[in-house]
Amino acid sequence: MHIRFHHHRLPGDEYDLKLLSNRDNRPILFNIIQYDEAHYTEHNYNCLSELNGFLSTTPCSSKDYCTWINVEEDIYTINERMKLDLLDNGSCIYLLMKMFYVHPETEHIHQEQISFILKENNFLITFQEAKDELNSIDIFQIVKNRLKNNRGRIRSLKIDYLFYCLIDILIENYMFVLDRISTKIDTIDKLLMNKLKQNNYVDVSLHNVNS
Numbered sequence: 316m317h318i319r320f321h322h323h324r325l326p327g328d329e330y331d332l333k334l335l336s337n338r339d340n341r342p343i344l345f346n347i348i349q350y351d352e353a354h355y356t357e358h359n360y361n362c363l364s365e366l367n368g369f370l371s372t373t374p375c376s377s378k379d380y381c382t383w384i385n386v387e388e389d390i391y392t393i394n395e396r397m398k399l400d401l402l403d404n405g406s407c408i409y410l411l412m413k414m415f416y417v418h419p420e421t422e423h424i425h426q427e428q429i430s431f432i433l434k435e436n437n438f439l440i441t442f443q444e445a446k447d448e449l450n451s452i453d454i455f456q457i458v459k460n461r462l463k464n465n466r467g468r469i470r471s472l473k474i475d476y477l478f479y480c481l482i483d484i485l486i487e488n489y490m491f492v493l494d495r496i497s498t499k500i501d502t503i504d505k506l507l508m509n510k511l512k513q514n515n516y517v518d519v520s521l522h523n524v525n526s
Contacts, residue, residue, distance in 0.1 A: 344387040344445075349373075350462055351380035352471045357463070381437040381474040385455075387445050395428070408433040414443075414485055415492045416454050424492055425451060431481070437474040441481070454484055 345360040347369065360366045366384075400409040410431040417424055432440040444451075453459075458480050461469050469476060 346385040346387070348383045348385075348459070348462060349380055350470050352465075354380065355463060355465070355470070381439070381477065383439045383441070383474070383477060385441045385443065387443050406435045410482075412482070412485055414454065414488070416452065416488045417492060417495055418452060424495070427451070429485070431478065433475065433478050439474045439478055454488060455481060458484060 343361065343363070345363075345366045347358045347360070347366075349356050358369060360369065395411055397413060398409075398411050401407070402409055408431070410433070412429055412431075414427040414429050415424060427444045429444075430442040434440070458469070458477070461467055461480075462477075469480060
């Protein structure tokens, strides 16, 4: 199986992956993780020819092991709403979601877009926005560590469980971000109420003095 960049759908087992070169000339990063309960391999490539060279010598679809390809690049459209589509007569799931997280150092809330292509025979592709090393983090690192270190049951199950784990991380971060926003709102509300009380106290005092 080969992956190519085209503006139109390709027949057969090839995917239409529409990406644009980013303005900062950062390379595309392809991270490939293949695993089963007893084995784990990981490869990184910075260009499509290297990726296709690897895929031409390694079968990607298997009932015995799982393949996860994560692509980091500036995505063609980043303002789409969440959507879910069934492709290839229902044998492939396409899911687009928003990713929110609080940066642990800056404490700023970040938003990114992520897409999933879940293919039958234990094959998953994810598309993430290119990382800014100073301002963004990989919230999936905890899942990658579980895969690499064979923690829990993630490597004993099929690729749909990995798909579930990644979505679960996104939902957990939704709740964390909402909780963080709620805390900020409560803090601002208390500051405003205290300020209002102080202003009222000053106004009353001045009124009493003038009278």
